[in-house]
Amino acid sequence: MPIYLDLHELPEGITAEHVAEMHQADLKIEHEYNCRGLTYWCDEKRQTAFCLIEAPNKQALKNLHEKAHGEVPLKIIEVEDTIVESFLGRIKDPEKAKNTKLNIINDPAFRVLMIIETSNYLNRLESNQYTLFTQKFHNNVSKTLKKFTGRIVKKDNNSYLVSFKSVTDAVLCALKIQFQFKYVTPNLDPSTRRLNIALSSGVPITNKDNIFEETITLATRMCDFIKEQLVITTEVKLLYESENMNASIDDKMIRTLKPNEEKFLNQLIDFVEQIWNKPNFNVNDFSKALGLSKSQLYRKLTNLTGLSPNSFLKEFRLHKALNLLHKQYGNISEIAFETGFNSAAYFSKCFLEKYGILPSKYIQQHIG
Template sequence: MPIYMDRHEIPDEIKPEHVARMHQEDLKVQHLYGCRGITYWCDSERHTAFCLIEAPNKEAIQRMHNHAHGTLPHHIIEVDTRVVESFLGRIEDPEKSANSELNIIDDPAFRVIMVLHTAEHLHRMEANQLSIFSQKFHRSIAKSIRHFEGSIVQENDKVYLVSFRSVTNAVLCALKILENFKYLFPKVESEFQRLQIGIASGTPVTDQEEIFHESVTKAYQMAEFVKDQIVITTAVKAQYENENRNAIIDPVCIRVLTPNEEIFLGALLSFARKHWNGPKFNIGLMSKMLGYSRSQLYRKIRKLTGKAPNTFIREYRLNKALELLRHQKGNISEIAFESGFSSAPYFTKCFQSTFHILPS
């Protein structure tokens, strides 16, 4: 049977003890609806609770909760328990005290999400140099993540997705990784020394259909498209300074996106995803759809990405083309036209200029 996670918004007066009793009531009637309550997370500070339940469908979960205590979840998503454990660290109840009749779980599901994104140039070196570099690079990252108590959710040669309980640990880990990276290979050309990190925070179930969707999406967007090497949201900045009363985020080392910049980045990339391979993926349509003048759009994109709008558009298309080439979705001419380029020779010229290698 599928596994689901639901989200409950709990009133201020409801304490972890009340949530534990509600969970017990669920367990008493779960068999009537073919469900099996696995565990839950309760966050008394943010007034949320999240239940992990095996069930035939979402409706069975709603009926079980309604029968047990009348409190319906605000949203339910299907999840993979391996992914849940990677993000949250457990998929079963913590061990209860021997002296306690009720297993009260006051364990927040709030997490800080870090995405580490390496430049394409890292994968353009000679094979022997790449092998040596990759081994040291990945060992260094894994060591830093363990030191700062992070949990690797996903990883490959290009991207790490990491979950932290502590904002402080996430920020310090990012700084340490960047410090190690800069001095790992001092003789490597500066264009190879590109590493970008995005940090966002949030809870596992929002109004989307994937676990930690909003915070993961924000972290990916910041790591991949914002020009600065470490980028965090305004919420992460506030949480860091709340955890460290006498500390502030150094703007020289870390870029903090304003709420308006976060909204603009999301809107820009949503537009790009819809129109990237169409003939009207240009500044004119972008300006019209996003509601800015050409000059405003130029300034905003330049400040955020470090690129002019035309360069952003071209490189967005080239990165999509690179994905198509990697997955062998066609020959070079087919992928050139699929990516919105008017000719294969021009596509090849742009590709080589950006990635320092021929598409072939």
């Protein structure tokens, strides 16, 4: 049977005790709807609760809540129990407190998510290459994550997605990984071995379809496109400072994205995802679509990414082309035109400049 996670916004004055009573009410009649309540998370501060329920379908879950206590969820998403556990740490109620009839769980589902990416885009695609560098890097990262109680949700040889309950743990862990990276191997080749870390925070359900999708998307984009090595959202910065008696974040070590920069980054990537393969698309169209003058677009984009609008679009297309080559979706000419380049020769020249290898050579090596 599918497992669902649902979101409830708590009315003013509703406490963790009230939510525990509602959970008990669900459990009393769950059999009538062929459901099984697994656990829930309650956050009095943010006035939210999330229920994890096994149910035949979403409607059965809604009917159960409606009859038990009348609090129908705002949104329901289907989830995998293993994924929920890796993000949130459990898929059943914590051990009941002794001598209490009501198991009150005041345990927020709010998390700080960390994305770590090491090596350039080409090497990240070739994630089956397990070198001495990656071994040392992974050993260091594993120890550091354990020390700061980070839960690994997903990893491969070149990237991590990690969940933290504590903002302080997440920030200190990121700084430690950044510091250790310099000493993992001597004489690093900066073109292939680079490190990017991004921290974003949020709750498991928003208006997106998948668990923590909004938070993961923002952190991934920060990691992929922001020019600094370590970048965090304003929310993470403010939470860190409030947890640490207003100890301030060192701007030289950590880039904090302002809310308007976060918004611009998401608008930018959402837009570029739609138009990147149109060959005649130019900077005028770019600035017009984003409601900015050419100089405003140039200033905002270089401030975030270090790239001009033309260079940014070209790199975006090259990443898409590399993906297609890697997946063997066509020959070089087909992929060049598919990704918005006007000629295969120009595409090959740009590809060589970016990745240090001709597309033809890459195909030989990859297929070979």
